[in-house]
Amino acid sequence: MSPPHSLSVPIPPSTRAGDTPRRLLITAGPTHEPIDAVRFIGNRSSGRLGIALADHAAKHGWAVTLLLGPTSQMPSDSRVIVRRFRTTAELDALLRAAMPACDVLVMAAAVADYRPRTTPEILGGKFKRMNQTFTLELEPTPDLLAGVAATKRDDQLVVGFALEPADRLLESAASKLHRKGLDLIVANPLATIDAETIEAVVLGRDGSQHRTPGAMTKADFAPFLLREIESRAACCAPRGPAGASRT
Ligand code: CTP
16 A cells, blocks of 8 residues: 555535535544564554445535545545555644644544554565564554644544443543543444444543444444534534524
8 A cells, every 4th residue: 555645635625505614534444554664563443434434424415534544445435535544654644734624533543552663774675584583662653633632623523432441441431532632532342343333432521421222333323423423513503694603
């Protein structure tokens, strides 16, 4: 997969004429952090959930930009603008470029927490097999979500995900919601990754908790999550006659 060619990330105009532009930025899929020219550290994210949300939102009048990692899945709605990333650093650059022009960010990407320490020489070659133990040095990646959430305006809504062991699901998700400065967080158990279905709880900064009615397909979860977003996003508030937002 080739890296993004440019950092310009177009956010399409709203597809609902005469209405408030509703611009949704979604990140989805895994990151691949190179070990050398041919190997990487990745994770099992398929990107399906973020892609399902992108398709559903595009069909419901949102202008959608999808920052998509290395996965074979793609959105089916041609109105979704897709930009590809491979590494955490590439996603970071795309995210920073696109964030100012969106109303809502949904950060569904499974971003690496650590990446191999590399040099141009290492990235240009291939480690030889040796008959002895081999230690990879890993360095922490920045928390992209916390970074962009710290720059968010009052009229922007930021939604994160928390992939957690089932026994600490709500406690850990609530702590991430506050630590990262989010408006909403989708708490889902580890089993969600690369699965067909999701059973989740959407936690709000206001203390709200909305649970899915059992496990649902990711395609069915998309409208569930979009309803949560639309009930909160300032950009989605009902509009007065002169176009002013009601409070
Ligand atoms: N995230 C991010 N940058 C990272 C790691 C995670 O932006 N380097 C985002 C994910 O996209 C997700 C949220 O942070 O929306 C929570 O990700 P998760 O993997 O559940 O948590 P971590 O922050 O990685 O914390 P931990 O590994 O301790 O659970």
